[in-house]
Amino acid sequence: MAELPENPSIISHVSIGVADYDKAIAFYDAVLGAMGVRKVMDFESAVAYGREYPEFWVHLPENGAPAAVGNGTHFAFGARSKDEVHAFWDAAIANGAKPDGDPGPRPHYGEPYYGCFVRDLDGHKIEATYWDVELMQKLAEQA
Numbered sequence: 001m002a003e004l005p006e007n008p009s010i011i012s013h014v015s016i017g018v019a020d021y022d023k024a025i026a027f028y029d030a031v032l033g034a035m036g037v038r039k040v041m042d043f044e045s046a047v048a049y050g051r052e053y054p055e056f057w058v059h060l061p062e063n064g065a066p067a068a069v070g071n072g073t074h075f076a077f078g079a080r081s082k083d084e085v086h087a088f089w090d091a092a093i094a095n096g097a098k099p100d101g102d103p104g105p106r107p108h109y110g111e112p113y114y115g116c117f118v119r120d121l122d123g124h125k126i127e128a129t130y131w132d133v134e135l136m137q138k139l140a141e142q143a
Contacts, residue, residue, distance in 0.1 A: 015057035
């Protein structure tokens with residue numbers, strides 16, 4: 001097995017509980033797959049997604065209680081381009097997500113930001129975000 005590169009993320013992982021495991025896995029396979037993200041671990045009641053590392057987990061709640069959505073909580077997935085933001089959006093809407101912010105710039109988040117928001121099948125707020133690194137560098141040089 002090839003050695004994995006060092007994980008650049010500052011977060012080890014996040015996880016969400018879901019009500020309908022099979023539907024949630026099909027949803028996230030399609031939505032995250034649109035951005036080149038894949039299952040990196042797969043267990044009986046939990047799946048981890050990432051490009052290399054298990055960073056985003058989808059599972060049935062461990063305590064057996066119903067899954068709940070956190071008010072003010074959202075999960076942002078890093079896109080590698082504006083096209084990936086749109087692919088995420090298209091896959092999410094096609095697979096039952098509710099729109100919560102069309103793809104586009106959000107100047108109030110910073111000029112280099114481009115993203116979209118949807119609510120997944122359980123109501124979790126998820127986002128695809130792209131940061132234009134070239135624009136970030138230009139702005140830093142001007143400062």
